[in-house]
Amino acid sequence: MAETETAQDLYSGTKPVVESHKFDESKLAAWMEANVEGYEGPLVVRQFKGGQSNPTYQLITPKKKYVMRRKPPGNLLPSAHAVDREFRVINALYPLGYPVARPYGLCMDESVVGTIFYVMDNVEGRILWDGTLPEYEPAMRRKIYEAKVKTFADLHNVDWRKAGLEGFGKEGDYVARQVHRWTKQYKASETMHIPEMEQLIEWLPKNIPAGDKTTIVHGDYRLDNMVLHPTEPKVIAVLDWELSTLGDPLADFSYHLMNWVMPAGDTTRGAISAIPDLKAWGIPTMEEYVAMYCEHTGRDGLPELDYYFAYNAFRLAGILQGIIGRVRDGTANSANAESNAARVVPLAQFAASYARKAGMEG
Template sequence: MTDASSIDAQAAFSGTREVDPRYRLDDAALDAWMADHVTGYAGPLTVRQFKGGQSNPTYELITPTAAYVLRRKPPGVLLPSAHAVDREYQVISALAAQGFPVAKPHALCLDEGVIGSIFYVMDKVEGRIFWDLKLPGLTPPERRAVYEAQTDTLARLHGFDPVAIGLADYGKAGNYFARQVGRWTKQYRASEIESVAAMDRLIAFLPDSLPQEGPSRIVHGDLRLDNMILAPDRAEVRAVLDWELS
């Protein structure tokens, strides 16, 4: 058994590898679709799979003049609301139009017949992804700058009015805290092994102690450092990735 603490996360998850046989694409069909739907596309096309731990298989698409990223639903039978790459495409399209740091989206394919599941294509953004969130190798001031860039990006996201940027129908509006408490209470009860008095008191306390609701805003749902691409030479967020839980 491997000790998880001994894994070099930066080395393990950075870069690309050969495509997993379970997630192989029809390269010829993809090439033809790209030619029809991505402005400026010109093959030949080379496809590799990113090593990072996305639940939606993610691929690097390289041509002689450009680099793209493809996100797809995994093939097979899935839960109805899981792996919603079409929702990801919707939100990054709206945010890109506002100048928020996301990869430029190019096209969404809802035809499962092209590669076996729906997918979308966006620009590949060059930069750094920090897989070890302790940021080894950076000085304390450098770490502080990275963490502040992360929080500044989150604050900027929460500054957008979803209605104003075309996301009025993106998710449920209002009652956010109550919905979160209700969802996590159900999750806890479903996995409860034995009664814990402190948890019972907390579950009773929270519904009557919710903060006042504010205006509805977009929630990323998983805004970790390893879901961000930073500039190669400074603490600047170039792109926020993985909007599946937004």
């Protein structure tokens, strides 16, 4: 799933399959018959309204619903839209009891639907779009956040070698590689001089916190990328593994924490920071939430958070600048170009403010 696309976009309803994403449904039905345990047709195919990154379909049978994720048709970058990677990580996690949709099968034969795809369970439950949980009482809000952070910690506690994820990503130097990547993208897409970005490009790679371990990272863990039990405060499926890899768990967790520290006006993060009294509202303060994560992962604390906040805001600025650059070059839609451009400087300033807390001069 693309960086700016959420489960709300993807799972908010279905529509008839669009013309450009149609395929021979009889071939899919035959594949399901041969490869999906318990499958019984006939098959009806609908397309989820979102899923621009990887077209996603609801497969409906008289007794059960499934979800299919496929690569989009057309010429693609070799590493993009890697639905086989998504399948690999959920296939590794499901037998461990980690809450992901049950994977049924991966098809690398492009003759079936035109591109590679995988099929998983359609998990029935609640997807909550607003992180402030306005429809719930404070006690339930607290329980939902407790479930969310425990599920996140459980992911970082998975022994990825025992789970069969050798080679799923490079071990070590995750933040260094990310800083290099987004610096390169920012420079290639630069449309104006931002002094704070230049400072960060110089400072971040020289001050990476030392000594953290490698874990599975989700890449975009948030409330609207998971399915909750229909009635209980329990995570029953974490969704959208397109950005998952092996990496630094603190980069992953601190990106999630941006909800608490980003300015309330930012459109991707910051809704929680607009609440004047989190305890009265029932949502843990950032300090409480960090303490919960540390308890579940056996850590004494997270002293390097200021660096990680600077890194994550820098990364977001690089992502947005990349979108602006693609609009400039005529390779992306310009619908949100103006709003994205307006966010880069504030993000750079936000990142620099945390970098200064972490020791950056100037």
